[in-house]
Amino acid sequence: MGEFAYVAPTSVADAIDVLQEHARSGRRVQALAGGTDLLVQLRGVDKAPRTIVDVKKIEETNRLDIGSDEIYIGAAIPSALLNENAELKALLPGLVEAADLIGSSQIQGRATLGGNLCNASPAADTTPAMIANRGVCVIASGGGSREMPVEAFCTGVGVNALAADEFLLGLKFPRPPARTGDAYLRFIPRTEMDIAVAGCGVSLTLDDTGVCTAARVGIGAVAPTPLRVDAAAEALLGTGVGDAALAAAGVACTAASSPISDKRGTVQYRRKVVAVLCRRAGAIARGRALGAA
Amino acid sequence: MAEAVDYQVLGTRPVRPDGVDKVTGRAQFGADQNLPNMLHGKILRSPHAHARIKRVDLSKALAMDGVCAAVTGADFPTVASGVSIGEAGGDVMDIAHNVMARDKALYHGHAVAAVAATSLEIAEQALDAIDVEYEVLPPVLDVLQAMAPAAPLLDENCFTKNLPEKPDKPSNVASVMALSRGDVEAGFEQADLVVEGEYRIPMAHQGYIEPHACTATVNEEGKATVWCCTQGQFDFRTAIAKILDWKVGDMKVVPSEIGGGFGGKTVVYLEPVAVLLSQRAGRPVKMVMSREEVFRATGPTSGTVCRVKVGAKQNGRITAAKAWLAYESGAFPGAPVGPGAMSIFAPYDLENFLVEGHEVRVNKPKVAAYRAPGAPQSMHAMEVALDDLARQLNMDPLDLRMVNAADEGTQAPYGPKFPAIGFKACIEAAKKHPNYTAPLLEGAGRGVAAGFWFNVGMQSSAEVRLNEDGTVIVMEGNPDIGGSRASMSLMAAETLGVPYEQVKTYVGDTESTGFCNLTGGSRTTFATGMAVVRACEDIIAQCRSRAAATWGVDEEQVEWRDGQAVPAPGVNADVNPLSLADLAAGAPRTGGPILGRASLNAQGAGASFSVNFTDLKVDQETGAVEVLSFTAVQDAGKAIHPAYVEGQMQGGAAQGLGWALNEEYIYDADGVMENAGFLDYRVPVASDLPMIDTEIVEVRNPSHPYGVRGVGETPIVAPLAATANAVRDAIGIRINDLPLSPPRILAALGGE
């Protein structure tokens, strides 16, 4: 049996070294961001010893840049900082709201978008919102770095696309053009401290006559991984995002979903509710896009 | 109604004596007791819901470094059936076999073996090294399935009790019972209309925040001390001694502060195991359950199927009522179907009724008491049926209850005639309440239900000690789970005529205070309060005699007024009054320390009735319920400390709403609970609830010196049906089963 070790590299290269060295020797290693998933797992489901690589001491994981074309959020930035950033909140309110749903204030002082994504839970709240906002993963790897759309990152329940010598540096989003609005809604049986039974993120851009010129829809907790639903986006494109278009987008979400029945909800329930969330999130996004005009 | 009595301190709301230590983290809870050389104990639990235990091999575990003791069921003495312990603990043999399985594991999580080791990690590794051979048997998980003749049998020696003739075949039905009066069928014939339904409620847990924990040490003289979180140190002492075949006198139980019990800490789980491990190892052993263990192996209350039929005249008078109740008792007998049957019709004055109850064993944890054990489930059925009846009669649901309400002199369905009771007063108060007269919000629904609990008296002792400066110590033996130390201090201060701050109440261990039955049945403020008042009267009698001796007059010539001995009117004595402080200071010269005592078996616990109503909204597209307001009206007899009475009412409403809306034990086909944690066993969080509004009604209980009725249990009874009736009102569809979770509501709405 191995031992627990903790390392906190201060550069990308050092972090990659640690990962590569473990990959070579076959020892277990795991990245740590806020630890709000990892520490819970270490105390419960999987207690086996391993090396913990803290990614929070690296410059690139701690940057939050809002550029003229692009927004970059480092993998160590906790939700609380997103919530306190007025500019980000104005640009991507739905994404920030998704991050604000995670746990409680205490949890949000630590929890990151990157951790939420890398943990690869089907029910991760920020992932559908990131998909809707065309998020791109910036991945540091032994061979340099690579990028990948958020919707391609989760490959199964608890499994992501990172190779043994890779970790997530941060997330990039195109700066939303004028008259763009986003929203994320989830359903939980309680009002807080719960896991999504279904979730839906929508981002919309309207032209100056109110016609939808761009749309993205992401859904969560209704399939093994969060999904991008192009059919839902297409149902909104070219419309004024009225009730009929929203209903059609909702139907597309239901059609794209492949949920399971478990202690949190039945197949029928999840399929039905994801459509409701799509309609409601779409209406909020539309309102925001109009407000932003 | 309440008599106008002027009290000095009763009815005020002082800070509780244990409050500061609790909010600053100084209070010692069950897991806080640590001793030098202490070992950590852990339980190996059955991975099967139903299995014969063929062999348990501890040798590999015992050979491990750091493992000091290991035990299985074979290490426990044989315990004969017959003695009943605890509020709803049941038969001592069943409790013993629940504490440690013998030849069969009867539910997933049933204790099969235990170890004590020098660290928790080693103890956990040692569990993995225990080799158990099981013969897996099919589990039976549903109460109706368990009653079927072909169902797998939990216990070949279980023959249904209370049948007219002893059955020749064993059954999962542990017992049956019936209560009746009049002629039910004739009553239904007189009815203008009849409503009926079948209502199912799954198992639910008490959800106390503090997991079970204890530390036990057995010394070289064979004396044991057990520190634990318990609702009753004396009842725990009896249980541990009986299960281990020890002398009660060799066992001391010290209660810690308690982080919630609600009935669930009236039964032993870890304590006998810790004592046995400590005895084997010769070192103290501490055992603490994880939350998962708490869900899998302690508590819950019965899952139930209740069928109710009620017939009434056009004017609302009930002509007949009939109920059929089946309660899961879990792995062993002990379901609260008796109290469920006795309470279902208790609020009403009925000429004709019949209740049949069945207590059924299933491969799930042994049920334990949960606030008003048995009543919430059966009364949910009745109160929902009454709501349907009120709708059909086009009557206000409160008026329907008033037409049938029990009152002083009504013969309770369970036998005695009620003395003064507060049910009608509660209905009147609810009807006048601003939340009831307020119009309903657009799209919302309102539901009404009544609640009831018998309350109990039982044995209590109290000792009141006068310190040399005149301050007062009250020693009693009931763990404080609802602010009872504050109530004891208030009653002592009132009786003695001194300020609240002059009295401090302590909860003693089994060797420092007289016997008290456990804190349960809403008995503490009533029964132990009565003992405290009597012990204070004992002090007063002694003070009068000391004053008489000091003044050279007869005892009858001394009165006790406002905390002082004074000469009776007309007594010609030129003396100054003697305060408690004066008498305490003079005690060395007048006969020594002043100590008051009382012990009693309290009779006449007054029943407490309630009326609850709630307004809520249902999201028609998701089935989610938003509770807009909740109003609890309840008879407290006399609210000694109104804030803690309100706290009981609010807490019961919160638990009842959780039970009604989301809480349930979810099992897979193999009998493994799927939601053994607070993430998926959904008790309400603060933001799920509105402020619970309360109104205390005070109809004096003639049996208590200050008119107290127990208030701890009634609050959880009415919320189930009040919520169900409000959902019915909001969506126009009756859903018979609980919980009213979003998927269940949406399915009823036809949204699949």
Ligand SMILES: Cc1cc2nc3c(=O)[nH]c(=O)nc-3n(C[C@H](O)[C@H](O)[C@H](O)COP(=O)(O)OP(=O)(O)OC[C@H]3O[C@@H](n4cnc5c(N)ncnc54)[C@H](O)[C@@H]3O)c2cc1C
């Ligand atoms: C009380 C509580 C409530 C919660 N509520 C919610 C909720 O409402 N919604 C929700 O979606 N989640 C919730 N969570 C889960 C958790 O807080 C979130 O998933 C959070 O975003 C995880 O971020 P983290 O930085 O803490 O991740 P960590 O725990 O540090 O990591 C999570 C996983 O990702 C990996 N990882 C982290 N960073 C990197 C990286 N840079 N590169 C490679 N791998 C990495 C880790 O190895 C680990 O496997 C809750 C958790 C708790 C304890």
